[in-house]
Amino acid sequence: MATGRRHDQFTNYLALPYGLICLLWLGLAGFLVGSFAFWFGGLWLSPDLDTNSRPSRRWGPLAWLWTPYRKLVRHRGWLSHTPILGSACRLFYLASMIALACWLLQPLGAPAPQHLAIKLQQCWLLKRGLCIAALGGLEASAWLHLIQDGDPLPWRR
Template identity: 45%
Template sequence: MASGRDHDRATLACSLPMGLLTSLWLGWFNAALTTLAFVVGGLWLSPDLDVRSNALRRWGALRWIWWPYRRLLPHRSLFSHGPLIGMALRLVWLSALTLLIWKAAASLLAPAFPTPSQAWPDLVSALRHHPRTLIGILVGLEGSVWLHLILDGDPLPAECRKPWRRNRRR
């Protein structure tokens, strides 16, 4: 299992190759966003947010937002380190908090600040017209998770592994 410093170094070292590879598929602008998402995913949205880690320390004064996540998910479980599932849960958690804060700010600053329901059509329209941007960001975030799992030595959490033995009758 790699240390936090090793995870950080590998994330930074692999970010440029990740961007170059995705530029062939998504174009340079979206590859830059993929690279940025890869770095953010590896340094701030790491699967190790459920323990005391460099990623958790990087949140500084906002590290308290991960307290429920840390209490509910056991370390290296399918829900923290699982491919697709782990990052999806972290993104859902951040999105829910962002939505709550946005709604609170919109209610306090009513006419000057748009509510989420007012801004939602614009966001959906932007994603509909630029799907490669969303794909690039999601590929970067998930790529950082896979790098983390590979560095830990086992790409799948224990819950995903099945014994490959067949039951034989003798």
């Protein structure tokens, strides 16, 4: 199992090659979106958000947003350390927190959660390739983490 520092090093090293693959497929925008998504996924949306870890602390003053997630998800459990499902769980949790914040801040002018959902749908319809590059980057960085931990397939433990 790799240390937090080791996870960060590999994420930083491999964000560029993933971005280059996206560059060949989608051009400069693909490179920027793909490499940023890989980097963000590895450093801020890591499978280790289920503990008080480096990725958790990177959220700074917003780190408290991940406290309920840590309470709900067992460390290295199937909801956090499973390919595809783990990333989907973290993205769903983050989207839920953003929607809740928008709903609570609507009286202060924040957009309605439904408006954000419509914008996401429009983004998917108009920029599907970039959305796939972003989701692929998030998932690839999660796989990198799982492989370094030695558990890309948790049902084989």
